[in-house]
Amino acid sequence: MNSFAKFAILIAATALGAGAVQAQQPAGPVSLSGDVKAVKIVTAADGSERTELVEPGTIVPGDRLIFGTDYANTGSEIVTDFIVTNPLPAAVRLAPDADPELTVSIDGGKSWGRLAELKVTAPDGTQRAATHEDVTHVRWVLASIAPGAKGRLTYPAIIR
Amino acid sequence: MANAFITTLPVLARGMDKKSAPFRPHSLLAAAASAALVLGSAPAGAAGVTAGTLIENTAVASYDDGAGARTINSNTVTVRVDELLDVTLTSLDPGPVATGPGEAVLRFELTNQGNGPEAFRLIANPAVAGNDFDVTVTAIAIDRNGNGTYDAGVDELLGAPQLTAELAPDTVLTLFVLVEVPAGATDTQTSAVELVAEAVTGNGAPGTVFAGAGVDGGDAIVGTTEARALARGNLEVGVTAVALTKAVTLRDPFGGTGAVPGTIASFTITATVSGSGSVADLVVTDAIPAGTTYAPGSLALDGTPLTDAADADAGTAAQADGIRVDLGDVAGGSTHAITFDVAID
Numbered sequence A: 001m002n003s004f005a006k007f008a009i010l011i012a013a014t015a016l017g018a019g020a021v022q023a024q025q026p027a028g029p030v031s032l033s034g035d036v037k038a039v040k041i042v043t044a045a046d047g048s049e050r051t052e053l054v055e056p057g058t059i060v061p062g063d064r065l066i067f068g069t070d071y072a073n074t075g076s077e078i079v080t081d082f083i084v085t086n087p088l089p090a091a092v093r094l095a096p097d098a099d100p101e102l103t104v105s106i107d108g109g110k111s112w113g114r115l116a117e118l119k120v121t122a123p124d125g126t127q128r129a130a131t132h133e134d135v136t137h138v139r140w141v142l143a144s145i146a147p148g149a150k151g152r153l154t155y156p157a158i159i160r
Numbered sequence B: 001m002a003n004a005f006i007t008t009l010p011v012l013a014r015g016m017d018k019k020s021a022p023f024r025p026h027s028l029l030a031a032a033a034s035a036a037l038v039l040g041s042a043p044a045g046a047a048g049v050t051a052g053t054l055i056e057n058t059a060v061a062s063y064d065d066g067a068g069a070r071t072i073n074s075n076t077v078t079v080r081v082d083e084l085l086d087v088t089l090t091s092l093d094p095g096p097v098a099t100g101p102g103e104a105v106l107r108f109e110l111t112n113q114g115n116g117p118e119a120f121r122l123i124a125n126p127a128v129a130g131n132d133f134d135v136t137v138t139a140i141a142i143d144r145n146g147n148g149t150y151d152a153g154v155d156e157l158l159g160a161p162q163l164t165a166e167l168a169p170d171t172v173l174t175l176f177v178l179v180e181v182p183a184g185a186t187d188t189q190t191s192a193v194e195l196v197a198e199a200v201t202g203n204g205a206p207g208t209v210f211a212g213a214g215v216d217g218g219d220a221i222v223g224t225t226e227a228r229a230l231a232r233g234n235l236e237v238g239v240t241a242v243a244l245t246k247a248v249t250l251r252d253p254f255g256g257t258g259a260v261p262g263t264i265a266s267f268t269i270t271a272t273v274s275g276s277g278s279v280a281d282l283v284v285t286d287a288i289p290a291g292t293t294y295a296p297g298s299l300a301l302d303g304t305p306l307t308d309a310a311d312a313d314a315g316t317a318a319q320a321d322g323i324r325v326d327l328g329d330v331a332g333g334s335t336h337a338i339t340f341d342v343a344i345d
Helices: A004-023 B002-004 B011-017 B025-040
Strands: A030-043 A047-056 A065-071 A079-087 A093-094 A103-105 A120-121 A128-129 A137-145 A152-160 B052-057 B060-064 B069-071 B079-080 B083-085 B085-093 B098-099 B102-113 B120-125 B136-142 B174-183 B190-197 B220-222 B228-237 B242-253 B264-274 B280-287 B292-293 B315-318 B324-331 B334-344
Touching: A030 A079, A030 B060, A030 B069, A030 B079, A079 A152, A079 B228, A137 A152, A152 B242, B002 B242, B052 B060, B069 B334, B098 B102, B102 B120, B102 B190, B102 B228, B120 B136, B174 B190, B174 B228, B242 B280, B280 B334, B324 B334
Parallel strands: B083 B220, B085 B228, B098 B228
Antiparallel strands: A030 A047, A030 A065, A065 A152, A079 A137, A079 B060, A093 A152, A103 A137, A120 A128, B052 B079, B060 B069, B085 B102, B102 B174, B120 B190, B136 B174, B190 B228, B242 B264, B264 B334, B280 B324, B292 B334, B315 B324
């Protein structure tokens, strides 16, 4: 991507944080904190394998990442209609073993459903079942978060 | 997918100019979504996402705290894709290259299977176990004009150290190894030449990491090919020889075999090609002997008549120019008989 677009997005991010959100609304009671871990397969002395979540060190196509978002209601009131939307970075695809109940979008966030329910329409009008490769966004919907409650949302991805 | 989001960037840009624009949760959500996708966009070829690509992930939450709808972004986490070092090399020759003593060319194809730009070191080894003889490697050349055939003076000869240019991921390069077959090589002898390509950044067991040696200061890591590839090209000597023998039978007008005026002399030229190879463009010519006249229409190849005129068939015949038969490519071990008649004047 060209550097102008990157610059524009940096500025936009600043504007989001400093201008639009904080200037017009006081800080809300919900906090969101993202992180990413790499999945590493560790072979023990007896030959058995187990997976470990590690800080991403050297990562290359085909490697597995877990993107996580911690949320917490730090306020004293219940919050409702809590929806967390996570666009997938273009360089990754949703891992095949992602929770099949996960709500996903394959059209850039316009429509949502379980992956098994979604269809991709080709330019010639034919349809095929959507695959993990097609997923553009994942989403979690919680009816409410009690004061002081917190949780963690994750999705597994594989570097394309 | 990415395109659809890129189109939302102008909206973002306008929003920047007007910082006092009213807060609209939906457009913000879309803006954040587009940012992550566009930042992460990188061509993913066969080798995967290009080394140096930043993978940036941001979650957006919306909720109602009783006072109305709110939207917040998480922090953005960023990881950089490191450089995978992988290479494949194959022989492009479908079988042993037929050659005689002298120059021969072996063809190879190198592919940068890694996800970053990488140069490769080339090493040609002509001393392979099992060789009947060893060739001398004259040079390694790159198929500059991409026609798959070595063109002297056009295709680039690599000087020492023999390195390719830095190749983009998925680049396929045709290479020529130019060799000299020794004069002592005899028919049906074979020889192999091994070509090795190694990533310049480094090679070794899969998973070996060269810290900081990748794109943009990232790491480079050796992939399943060990960042080293070996291919073998084979040569087979085909020494062929052509032997021509000429015989004549006479038939005089009196039923005998005397050489008198009016005697028909029938010539048979036998072309024998021996050896394991083949000869190209074999043309047999013979003059009409002085004191004789060509018998029109008598030219034949292996018993099949050929017309005298220069036309689609292989032969021509005329009094002044003699006979000419174009046998084309002839494999070793085959024999052709050319016959024609003349009358003694």
